[in-house]
Amino acid sequence: MLDNRLSACAEMVSGKGTAVDVGTDHGYLPCYLVSEGKAPKAVAADINTAPLDRAVKNIEKYGLSGKVKAVLSDGLKEIDSGNVTDVIIAGMGGELIAKIISEGKDFYSAGFILQPMTKAEHLRKWLFENGFEIERESAAKDEFYYTVILAKYTGNNTPYSDFMLYAGKMRNNTEIERGWLLKQAEKLSKRGNGLAKSGDTDEARRYLSISDEITNYAKQGERTGV
Ligand SMILES: C[S@@+](CC[C@H](N)C(=O)[O-])C[C@H]1O[C@@H](n2cnc3c(N)ncnc32)[C@H](O)[C@@H]1O
Secondary structure (H helix, E strand, O other): OOOHHHHHHHHOOOOOOEEEEEOOOOOHHHHHHHHOOOOOOEEEEEOOHHHHHHHHHHHHHOOOOOOEEEEEOOOOOOOOOOOEEEEEEEEEEHHHHHHHHHOOHHHOOOEEEEEEEEOHHHHHHHHHHOOEEEEEEEEEEOOOEEEEEEEEEOOOOOOOOHHHHHHOOEOOOOHHHHHHHHHHHHHHHHHHHHHHHOOOHHHHHHHHHHHHHHHHHHHHHHHHOO
16 A cells, blocks of 8 residues: 555554644555554545545545544644644655644644655754754655654754754665665765856855765765674
8 A cells, every 4th residue: 555655654653642644645644554553543634625535535445434534634724633643744845844843833742754855954954943853764765765754842952963954863774774875965966066066165065075974974884784
C-alpha cells in the first residue's frame, strides 16, 4: 500500500493515540496505519474535495470507515485535537508545513512527522526558532531521496548551525542515509558554484563549505562501515 517515502513516515508514528494525516490525498497512510494496527484511529484531512473524495473511496474500500475519519480542513483547523498523538504532514513544501504547524498550537503535545518535498532547511529553521526539537530524521529512496523529520515541541529554541539547517539530524549509518547526505551536498555545491559565477563570493563560500562538511560527514559513516 505504501512506497518507501510514506513507509518511512509510518515508521515514526508512536501509535499511542489518533494519527492525523494532513494533506492526505489518497488516504493511503491513515488506512495503512489503522489496518496494520500501527494506530488505533486516524484522521485523513485535506483542504481540497477531490483528494478527500479519493481518501473516502479508499477508506471504504479497505472497510475502515469506523476507524479512519475524513475531514475537509485547511491544515489542522477543523480537526479535534483530543487524543491526537501523531500529526503527519507529508508531500508538501517546507514553508507550507511550517505554516500549518504554526496554526496548530492545540496539537503541540503530539509528535510531528514531517516530510518536506522542498525547502527542508526553511522548515528546520522554523522548528529550531519556534520551540521544537528535531528528535530524529530518516532517509527514504524511491525515484528520489527524501527526508522524514520527527519533531517535538519543548518550548525551548535550539541554536543551530548551517550544517543543522541542511543535514538536520540525519545519521550516516546506511547507504540510503549517506546517499541522501551526498545528494544534499551536491545540490549545495551546485548552488555555491552558481553563486561564484555570478560574483557573490561570500555566499558561494558559505554553500561550498556546508557542502564539504556534509560530504565529510557522509564519508565518515562509510569509513566506519556501520
Ligand atoms: C502532493 S499531495 C501529498 C499527499 C500525501 N500526503 C503524500 O505525501 O503522498 C499534497 C496534498 O496536500 C493537500 N494540501 C495542500 N495544502 C493543504 C492545507 N493547507 N491543508 C490541508 N491539505 C493541504 C493537497 O490538496 C494535496 O492533496
